Structures are given as C-alpha cells and as structure tokens.
Amino acid sequence: MEAAAQPSAAPIRRYRRAELDEEEENKSRALLTESEDADDAEYIPVAKRRRLEEQRLRKLLKASAGNLSSDDPGSADPSHPTLSRETSPMPEGPATRNKESLLLVAARNRKEQPEATEADKQLEEEADIMKHVLQKQALKAVKELAQDTVYTKSMTTGWKPPLRYRRMTEDERQAVRDTCRIVIDGHNVPPPITNFKDMKMPPCILRTLEAKGIKKPTPIQIQGLPVALAGRDMIGIAFTGSGKTLVFCLPMLLIALQEEMRMPLIRGEGPVGLVLCPSRELARQTHEILTAYCGALRLDGYPELRPMLVMGGVDPKLQTDIIRQGVHMAVCTPGRLKDLLHKKRMNLDICRYLCLDEADRMVDGGFEEEMRDVLSFFKSQRQTLMFSATMPAKIKAFAESALVDPIEVNVGRAGAANLDVIQEVEYVKEEAKLDYLLECLQKTAPPVLVFAENKKDVDAIHEFLLVKGVEAVAIHGDKEQEEREKSIDEFKDGTKDVLVATDIASKGLDFADIKHVVNYDMPDEIENYVHRIGRTGRCGKTGVATTFINTRHTNETILLDLKHLLKEAKQRVPHFLLALDDPLEAMEEMAAKSGVKGCTICGGLGHRATQCPKLQAENRAATRANKDYFGSGGFGGEM
Numbered sequence: 137m138e139a140a141a142q143p144s145a146a147p148i149r150r151y152r153r154a155e156l157d158e159e160e161e162n163k164s165r166a167l168l169t170e171s172e173d174a175d176d177a178e179y180i181p182v183a184k185r186r187r188l189e190e191q192r193l194r195k196l197l198k199a200s201a202g203n204l205s206s207d208d209p210g211s212a213d214p215s216h217p218t219l220s221r222e223t224s225p226m227p228e229g230p231a232t233r234n235k236e237s238l239l240l241v242a243a244r245n246r247k248e249q250p251e252a253t254e255a256d257k258q259l260e261e262e263a264d265i266m267k268h269v270l271q272k273q274a275l276k277a278v279k280e281l282a283q284d285t286v287y288t289k290s291m292t293t294g295w296k297p298p299l300r301y302r303r304m305t306e307d308e309r310q311a312v313r314d315t316c317r318i319v320i321d322g323h324n325v326p327p328p329i330t331n332f333k334d335m336k337m338p339p340c341i342l343r344t345l346e347a348k349g350i351k352k353p354t355p356i357q358i359q360g361l362p363v364a365l366a367g368r369d370m371i372g373i374a375f376t377g378s379g380k381t382l383v384f385c386l387p388m389l390l391i392a393l394q395e396e397m398r399m400p401l402i403r404g405e406g407p408v409g410l411v412l413c414p415s416r417e418l419a420r421q422t423h424e425i426l427t428a429y430c431g432a433l434r435l436d437g438y439p440e441l442r443p444m445l446v447m448g449g450v451d452p453k454l455q456t457d458i459i460r461q462g463v464h465m466a467v468c469t470p471g472r473l474k475d476l477l478h479k480k481r482m483n484l485d486i487c488r489y490l491c492l493d494e495a496d497r498m499v500d501g502g503f504e505e506e507m508r509d510v511l512s513f514f515k516s517q518r519q520t521l522m523f524s525a526t527m528p529a530k531i532k533a534f535a536e537s538a539l540v541d542p543i544e545v546n547v548g549r550a551g552a553a554n555l556d557v558i559q560e561v562e563y564v565k566e567e568a569k570l571d572y573l574l575e576c577l578q579k580t581a582p583p584v585l586v587f588a589e590n591k592k593d594v595d596a597i598h599e600f601l602l603v604k605g606v607e608a609v610a611i612h613g614d615k616e617q618e619e620r621e622k623s624i625d626e627f628k629d630g631t632k633d634v635l636v637a638t639d640i641a642s643k644g645l646d647f648a649d650i651k652h653v654v655n656y657d658m659p660d661e662i663e664n665y666v667h668r669i670g671r672t673g674r675c676g677k678t679g680v681a682t683t684f685i686n687t688r689h690t691n692e693t694i695l696l697d698l699k700h701l702l703k704e705a706k707q708r709v710p711h712f713l714l715a716l717d718d719p720l721e722a723m724e725e726m727a728a729k730s731g732v733k734g735c736t737i738c739g740g741l742g743h744r745a746t747q748c749p750k751l752q753a754e755n756r757a758a759t760r761a762n763k764d765y766f767g768s769g770g771f772g773g774e775m
C-alpha cells in the first residue's frame with residue numbers, strides 16, 4: 137500500500153515545495169523593500185492609517201462573508217489569495233489562518249456550531265436551578281461534621297434472612313421484584329421476602345398483624361423490611377397507603393426489644409429508636425401503632441417496651457416524667473423534640489435508629505434546620521431510614537448526604553397517584569360549590585374527607601354541613617390540639633361521617649376505609665393532590681376522589697400537572713383539561729434529552745423545573761421572609 141502511494145505523493149510534495157520557495161522569495165523581497173523604504177518612508181497621519189486599515193478589514197470581511205455563505209469555495213472572492221482555495225493551491229495551514237481576524241474565526245465557529253434549540257436552553261436553565269436547589273449542607277451530626285467523621289459501613293443487627301432466601305440467585309430475587317414492581321438501587325440488597333413469618337417476627341407480632349387483617353406483606357414491605365431488618369440505611373418510596381409505616385415500625389420494635397433483653401434501660405435512658413414526623417396527627421398515629429405492638433409483646437411475656445410521643449400541645453412535664461422511667465422509642469415532631477433536647481430533658485446518647493417519615497414534607501416544610509439540630513445530638517452511628525410517597529430530587533440529594541451506603545426501594549414512580557383511587561375532576565362555579573358538595577356526599581357511604589386550602593373555607597364548609605344536618609367535624613392549624621384530637625377520634629370511630637380539613641390531614645394520616653375524598657379546591661401543588669386523594673383507596677381497597685376545579689382560579693401549570701397525572705393513572709380527563717394549551721412537544725423533546733419526565737423539583741408531569749409552581753411559591757415566601765433564596769416556606773403554623 138505504502139509503495140503504491142509513494143509515487144503519487146512525491147510530485148505533490150515537489151509542487152508544494154516550489155510554491156513555498158516562491159512565496160518565501162516574495163516575502164523576503166517585500167521585507168527588503170520595506171526595510172529599504174523604511175528610512176525615507178513618507179509619514180502617514182494616524183487618522184489616515186486607521187482609515188486605510190478599516191478599508192482593508194472591510195474588504196477582508198466582505199470576502200470572507202462571501203466565502204462563508206457558500207459551501208462552494210469557488211464562490212469566494214477570487215481576487216483574495218488567502219480566502220480563495222481555488223486560486224491558492226496551498227492547503228489551509230497555520231500560516232493562512234494567522235492572517236484571519238478574530239472576528240472571522242468567531243463567525244466561522246458560530247457557523248460550524250449547531251444552533252442551541254429552545255429545549256437545550258431550557259435544560260441548561262434547569263441544570264442551573266437544580267444546582268442551587270441541591271446546594272444544601274450534608275445532613276450530618278455536628279460532631280460528625282466537626283470531626284469529619286465519615287461512616288462507610290452500614291450498621292449490623294445480627295438479623296439474617298432464612299437460608300433459602302440467602303441461596304436465591306440474583307435472577308430469582310429480581311423475578312420477585314419484577315412481579316411486585318419493586319425497583320431497587322444500591323449494593324448488596326437483601327433478598328425480597330414474601331411472608332412475615334420468614335422475616336423472623338416474634339409469633340405475637342404475627343398474631344397482631346393477622347388480627348389487623350395484615351396477612352401478606354405489601355411490595356414496599358416485601359423488600360423494605362429485609363433491608364431495614366438487616367440494618368441498612370434506606371430510602372423508601374411508595375404510593376400513599378401502601379404500608380410504609382410498618383417498614384420502619386417493626387424493625388425499630390425488634391431493635392428496642394433486643395436492646396432491652398441485652399441490657400434493660402435504666403431511668404433517664406433512651407430512646408433507642410426515634411421517628412420524626414412532620415405533623416402532630418401523624419406522630420400520634422405512629423405512636424398508637426407502636427403502643428399496640430408493645431402491648432402484644434408484653435402479653436406474650438416479653439419485657440415492657442415504652443414508646444413515647446413528643447410533640448407540641450402535650451404537657452412537657454408529662455413527657456419528662458415518661459423519660460425518667462427510660463424510653464425505648466420516641467415518635468416526635470421536630471420542634472418539641474429540639475426543645476426537650478436543648479433543655480437537656482432528653483438525650484439521644486444511645487439512639488441508634490432514626491426514621492424520617494414523610495421526609496419530603498419535613499425538608500419542604502421548613503424543618504430542615506430543626507432536623508439538622510436534632511442530628512447534632514446523636515453520639516454514635518445510627519441506622520437512618522427515609523420514607524415518602526413523593527421524592528423530588530432535592531430530597532434525594534439530601535438523603536444521599538445523610539445516609540450510609542443506602543438502598544433505595546421504589547414501588548411505582550415517586551409522586552404517582554395510587555391506582556386504586558377513581559379520580560373524578562369536575563368544573564364547579566365558585567358560588568355553586570357548597571350545594572354541589574352536598575350532592576357529592578350522596579355519591580358514597582361515609583366516611584368522607586373534605587379538603588380545602590385555607591382555614592376560613594374549612595370553617596365555612598363545616599358550618600354549612602352542620603346547618604344541613606351532616607355529622608361533620610373539622611380540623612386545621614388554628615384549632616386547639618385537644619379539639620383536633622377529639623375530632624379525629626370521632627371521625628375514626630365512626631361517630632362523625634365527614635371530616636373537613638386543610639392539608640394537615642392529607643399527609644400520612646391513616647383513616648380506616650375512607651370511601652370518598654372531596655377536594656373542595658385544587659391544591660397549589662400536585663404533590664398535595666396526590667397526598668390528599670391517597671387518604672382513600674388504601675391497601676388494596678378502592679376509593680373515589682372528586683375534585684372541584686374552577687379554571688379561572690387555578691394556576692394553569694397545576695392544571696397541566698393534573699391532566700398528565702390523570703392520563704398516567706388511566707383516568708377520564710375532562711374536556712376543559714384536554715382543551716388546555718399544552719406544550720407537549722417541547723416537553724417530550726426535553727424528556728428525551730434529559731431522561732427525566734416532568735419536573736425534577738415537585739414531580740409534576742405537566743411542567744418542567746423552570747416553571748415549577750412549588751419553587752416559585754417557595755421563592756416568594758423566601759423573599760417575604762428574607763430567607764435563603766432557595767429555602768422553603770414553612771408549614772404556615774400547621775405544626
């Protein structure tokens with residue numbers, strides 16, 4: 137090959153050599169003329185020199201524009217030796233390029249680069265937003281931060297899956313996960329276990345589960361329980377009502393039991409396990425569940441385990457009295473816990489298990505600083521679990537900074553609606569809402585939950601229903617704790633048929649067998665809608681959710697989110713949502729380019745992060761409160 141190429145290459149090289157020699161000669165002649173003329177050169181004034189230079193550049197630019205505008209090199213100004221490839225047999229080399237002005241180079245580069253599309257520009261903007269949102273401090277204890285302690289190994293509990301599960305091949309494990317639609321992310325993930333008995337639960341726990349109608353684990357429990365029992369840090373994401381509470385409560389009970397059997401707690405000691413909740417109602421509910429299982433263990437001859445409820449609205453003295461006896465588990469809202477820790481009425485010296493329930497609400501709701509403060513009281517490594525029905529990127533990044541080699545267990549898209557809920561969306565005029573609500577209450581048997589955005593509306597609806605003879609109660613953040621508890625108890629035990637509430641009741645509260653959720657208005661964020669309707673259709677039962685929409689009063693972005701959520705859940709989409717101007721094509725292009733569908737901040741499917749209503753609301757609140765630009769707005773006193 138090389139031999140054949142040689143003869144043809146030689147003449148070209150010879151030709152170029154001749155060309156170069158001629159050019160060198162010309163150059164040196166020009167140089168000579170310049171130096172010869174230099175002594176008696178005529179003086180040219182600066183202004184004239186500038187004009188001449190300008191003319192020369194113009195000529196150059198014109199020629200290059202002609203050259204650049206055509207792919208055909210012959211179309212360029214043939215009179216210009218450097219720009220016409222036809223007239224110059226010289227290849228384009230450094231010598232030629234040196235003669236080009238920077239302007240020319242820039243113009244050529246611009247031309248060569250593909251034009252950035254609108255989608256590219258928006259993706260760039262999104263990346264910028266995410267960079268700011270994710271610029272959060274790591275969720276670590278102060279001591280860990282101060283000593284730069286980095287835990288790299290997970291905690292060990294001594295729990296092992298039965299041998300036949302350990303012997304399962306990775307393909308067999310994956311087949312179980314695929315059947316249950318479980319998606320995992322992490323190293324050395326324990327095998328999924330499809331019954332409670334094989335999870336080595338004490339018989340009395342199994343009996344209590346059965347008595348509550350809990351016979352087989354749900355998908356999040358099938359994978360989540362082995363992960364938590366093995367001591368691994370975990371991010372649990374599953375739709376509302378899928379049984380997340382047991383995934384963190386049962387392992388905590390077993391850890392507390394193990395600790396008590398090894399060395400009983402003495403006065404003032406504990407807790408061993410801690411659960412943080414974003415609302416008092418949720419904390420109370422989790423505490424009740426723990427109390428029931430502790431009672432079952434005690435009846436079966438196991439040592440007494442003491443769970444404690446730490447939240448605002450409860451006499452702190454009562455709480456300190458319980459702490460004095462020694463506490464095994466504490467279920468807390470962040471504010472009150474922080475208070476007790478600072479007053480040294482409680483400590484986390486032996487705490488080794490931490491669960492952040494409804495973690496998104498906690499970080500979003502403005503409790504990030506409280507959480508960080510609470511973490512500074514941990515004295516040693518802990519097992520950390522985070523649970524949520526929605527998990528936007530911000531929370532995921534936050535979790536990754538706090539967890540050691542975590543395993544993410546995902547059942548369904550984070551932020552997707554529960555498929556057991558029949559979603560009905562109706563256009564209702566503002567003035568017709570109360571009457572229509574009355575009509576809606578006939579749709580199903582009680583109990584019915586009615587949600588409204590603000591406290592004034594909750595009071596008005598409650599009053600209206602009482603006048604109409606409906607057995608209704610109401611809760612919102614301005615009501616006394618005692619009144620809130622009484623209302624929830626009456627609704628739970630069936631004395632009252634309807635509970636009217638702000639979003640306070642939408643997050644994590646488990647009311648048995650709610651038949652119907654009515655959204656008197658559309659919440660400002662799609663995540664809240666998902667949480668609200670998730671109060672029905674729990675654990676395999678079917679429920680109905682009716683949402684009143686008034687397009688004039690609802691932000692279009694949230695309507696688009698709703699439209700896409702309904703489509704995803706294969707629900708009927710009303711014509712007024714179908715008629716919305718939907719930038720679908722641009723969205724699809726961006727989803728294809730970034731690999732992310734919808735908004736990375738709130739999980740809405742109808743918009744991108746650049747139009748996120750949640751982020752916009754947070755930023756407005758932050759501006760008002762003069763807070764960190766990307767901080768959050770707080771719970772508005774709902775705690």
Ligand SMILES: Nc1ncnc2c1ncn2[C@@H]1O[C@H](COP(=O)(O)OP(=O)(O)OP(=O)(O)O)[C@@H](O)[C@H]1O
Pocket residue numbers: 348349350351352353354357374375376377378379380381382524525643644645646648670674675
């Ligand atoms: N394996 C199971 N089988 C049947 N029912 C179950 C099972 N696990 C939990 N439940 C019941 O399902 C209901 C919902 O469970 P839970 O409150 O834990 O859901 P969740 O996922 O935490 O929901 P949310 O996100 O709304 O807080 C509870 O009444 C619980 O007792």
